Each structure stands twice: as C-alpha cells, then as structure tokens.
Amino acid sequence: MKQEIDFIKFNPTQNMTILVKSNHPIEEYKHIATKMMSYDNVNAEQVGFIEKSNKEEADAHLIMAGGEFCGNACMSLAAFIASEKGLDQDALAELRLEVSGTDKLIMCQVKKMADEYLCQVAMPVPNEIEKRTIKHDGCDLDVILVSYQEFTHIVIEVEQFDKWNRDKAQRLAKLFGSTLKANLVGILLYKSHSAELAPLIYVPHLDSMIWERGCGSGTASLGAYLAWKNKRGVVAQIKQPGGTIKVMADCYKEVLVSLKIEGSVGIVAQGKAFIGV
Template identity: 35%
Template sequence: MAADMLNEEISNDRESVREQSHAEIEYCVLDPTGNITILVTTPVPVELQPRIAAELMWIIPESEQVGFLTHDDSCDIALRMAGGEFCGNASMSAAVYAADKAGAVKSEIVLRVSGSEEPIRAEVEKMSDGSWTGTVNMPRPAKIERVVLPGAGSVPVVCFEGIHHVILEEKIEEARAEEYARMWCRELAADAIGLMFLDRANAKLTPLVYVPSADTICWENSCASGTTAAVAYLASESGAPVRMTLSQPGGGLTVEVSEDGIPRLQGHVRILHYGRTVVTYSSGNL
C-alpha cells in the first residue's frame, strides 16, 4: 500500500498540538481545477482543525479549503476536511499527494474521506508538464429529490452523506445567495451545503459552498461534488447515462454517470508547493 511509503511524511508519533498555543504545521498546497486546497500532513486533533484551517487560509489567502491527512490501516491515506464534509477535489488532491510522495507516476489510491462511509478509489497519472490527471469514483447520491425552499420554490436537492447540493438554474444576487446558503443549510439540517448555479445550455456551473462547522462560505473556482451532483441530477432527469463537462471559473470538470450508477469524476491537479509554518492560536478560544 502507498501508506507504507508515507510513514516518514505523516507520523502519528509526532508531538500532539492539543496543548500548544504555537503549532508547527507541515502542509502541501495543490490546485485541482482552481479550487486551491491545503492538505495538512501534521496530525491535528479534530477539535482544533477548524481553527488551524482558518489560520492557514489567512496565511494562504488564495486557498479555498483545508483538509487533514492521517494514516488509516484500511487504506492508503485518510482525509478529513476541516468541517467534516466530503470533497471530491480534495480527494483527488490527496491521491496525487500520496502518489507523489511514493515516487509513482501512475497509481491507484484508496482513500478514507470524511462524509463518505465507503472508501474512495482514485487513479492518478503524472503528465510531462508536471501536472496530474485523475479519475475518482465518487459516492452515489443518497437521494435526489425536489424540495420547496424559502425564496426559491421547488428545486432539486442532491444529497450526499457529507453535503447537500441545491441545483439552481436561475441566477440569484451574490449576497442573497449567501444568505440562502446559510438558511437552507439549517432548513435541510445538512452538514454542509452547495448552491450549484447550472447553465445547462452552455454547460457552465458556478459553485457556492457553505460549511457551518468550519464557518466558511466560498464562491469556489470549481466544485467536484457539486459537479457530480449536477450531472447525477441530469442523469436522473433523463433516465439515461450522462457524460458531461461543466465549465467553471477555474476550468472544466467532467463527470460520467453510467448504467451502474457510480459517478466518475475526471480532473487535473497541480502541486503548487510544500510548506511549513507556525500557527498561533489561543486554546482557550477553541
């Protein structure tokens, strides 16, 4: 397993940051289709992750999300997002990180990811320009249903274990959309919510994601689970397999929903840099 080759990179024997007010954090910054992702390789207790994530996103302002990597004997690598949500782009990024650290140019990686009960399988391959292509078997939606939401009426909602995505085909002013994201997240009792503004005629998607446990709301450059949700909705509407590339601010993501019902995501990832920083926090505020 690739996990055996990562022991020196992610060590559970490192000193815990639980009692520290200054924590030295090692991380990797990746670019999966513009959705800049920080993956922390230093073990961090779950209760500290939202605060550490907020500090890292302040240090690296172009970042849109933070995930935390750990060992898991049942897979190659485990990923927990700061808010405990599921993220397809971060899953692909974690697979690229594992392959890169193992010195592989092509690899199949099995991950445990927050917001998914089942393991996630990813195939990644390094290109001649140093970037990576990846295919991820995404979770099937738990359900796809129409829900009446305040301010929107009856709209499709695609539910995954760790996040609900609302598919919207009419524009909403940005500030109002952010208000709706918070309101609808409570209304749906969701762990996290995405508002996916779908322009099906032009195959475009504009993603807004709100994660209450991490207290983050972001107009993302791309959203893998949101792309999956939109294509899964279109497949359920048509009653037939669908393969579609949706253009987003950071580039295009492709999802295929075939007859077996498993959504498969295809995208690109670049490793931007590895880093180390000291994060200062007050344990009394956590």
C-alpha cells in the same frame, strides 16, 4: 507563541486546497484551517488533514476540517501519494482513500502528466434526488436537492450568474445550513445552455462560505442531477471559473449506479506554516 504546521498546497481546477501532513488533535482542526485559509497566511479555499487509516485496504485517511466530503481534496491527496511514490511519466496508479463525509472507501486513479496529475475519482452516489418548491423572498422557487450521507447540494438552473442570483444563493446556503443536518451545503447555479457551473460552498461548522472556482463534488452532483432529469447516463464537461471538470454518471434501468469525476491537479507549494495558538 506560533504553532508549526507541515502542509502541501494543491491546485485542482483553481479550487486551492491545503492538506496538512503534521499530526494535531482533531479539536484543533477548525482553528488551524481557519488560520491557514486566511489571506494573510497560506490562503486557500479548504483544508484537509492526512491521517493513517485504520483500514488495511486504504492508502490514507483524509479528514476535512469541517467533517465534509470533498472530491477535489481526494484528487489532491491521490496526487500527493503518487508524487511521494515517484510515479513515472504517463504511468497510472490506483489508490483507495478513507474520507470524511462518507463511510465508503473512495477509489482514485492517478496519471502523471508533464507538470501535473490527471485524477479520476469514484464519487459517492446520492442517497436521494428530489425536486422541491420552497418559499423564498416571497416567491416560489423550484430547486433540486441532491442529498448524501452528510452533505447536500441544491441545483438551481439560471440564465445568468448575476448579483441577484448570487445574493439569493448565499441566503439559501445560510437557510439550508441552519435547517439541514449537514456538514456541507452547496448551492449549484447551473446554466444548461452553456454547461457552466457557479458553485457556492457553505460549511456551517467553520462558517465558511466560498464561491469556488472549481468544485469536484458539485460537478458530481450536477452529473447525478442531469442523469436523473434525462433518465439516462451522462458524460459532460462542466465549465467553471477555474477550468473544466469532467463528470461521468452511469445508469442501469434509469437508476444511477456510478458517478465519477476527472480533473487535473497541480502541486504548487510544500513547507511549513506558522499560526497563532
């Protein structure tokens, strides 16, 4: 017996994202997401579920399959709502989203371009940014923890995105995933001389570990780290395998007060998927 799932598939900086429109019990989210992300189904890096918000001021409610927060999924949902409303070419829409992983409404701006949407999202500001030295593989390793309500990103500055650094990142993701009470752990390898990011995202609840081609929330955390490190606001274009995402971090008296990302989203598919129950 096959279960029918209504979905839309998006391309936000090649961080392929599925949003489910049909209604399903929340306890089925993990199973549905695991099946739909697989190579032999719709195939994507993450899955979210669109629900009606209980908050009158919110345009929609987005719940990610692992309960995590996802900036690219927010941009994808904002693009979908704008598409459904028939947003005119070069017109701008402002939306508010209720999103898993944060208790604050997420503000989104969407502009209709020729064949995609330019989206800007006001991201959650980290609760804490701290430098920590940990023992790993018998060596001292300096890392930066960027901590939020329900997820944590770890920034590690590297010279190369080589196999040694990638293997180390994957071991660290598992380590922090088992020790931190977080719905998501991201290891952000960063080459400062070229402003390049290689984001590894681990969702313990789904046991999903993916080297993403473009990570919105990781880009925001990197911007927060750069503002914290330099003690001033930052505007940066962060290059990733799937393209570039812009981050804007504003400070007041050396304190981070605002964090935004901007990127493009394409709607690439819409239809029904069939998965085994």
